[in-house]
Amino acid sequence: MLPRAVPSGGVLVSTGSPSALRRLTERLTRSSHELEAAELRQESSDLDGVVHISDARPRTRVTVCGEIRSVTLRPREETPALDVELWDGTESLHLVWLGRRRIAGIVPGIKIQATGRITARRKVLTMFNPAYEIIGRAGQSHG
DSSP states (O other): OOOOEEEETTEEEEOSSOOHHHHHHHHHHSOHHHHHHHHHHHHHHTSTTBOOGGGOOTTOEEEEEEEEEEEEEEOOSSOOEEEEEEEOSSOEEEEEEETOSOOTTOOTTEEEEEEEEEEEETTEEEEESOEEEEEEETTOOOO
């Protein structure tokens, strides 16, 4: 069935789905942050067994996939900790490796897949000592 046009003060108004021009206009006016978020959400949706960070619940073991936004060394007298912020386009998650000062390949802009148990530490979703796989650079397809 074709979209129906309804006259409105001498102007035809479409009541059907958005036109190709409108979809293009919406895409061009979205910010690069919104486009990147949509791309990351889609990439993680395409992987088997991967959940979005926003859907992960504390105390559950999950696999997430996203882009590393920051890498921070938290020096402590007893045990250092490497804290990595992972973003998948829906929300951020902190990956913390206890006893590590750095991990080769774990740098901002890299996409990784991480598996572990989610915890809420100071109201921040955190995964301690996760198993991980480096997938590639941001904006680069894997597979």
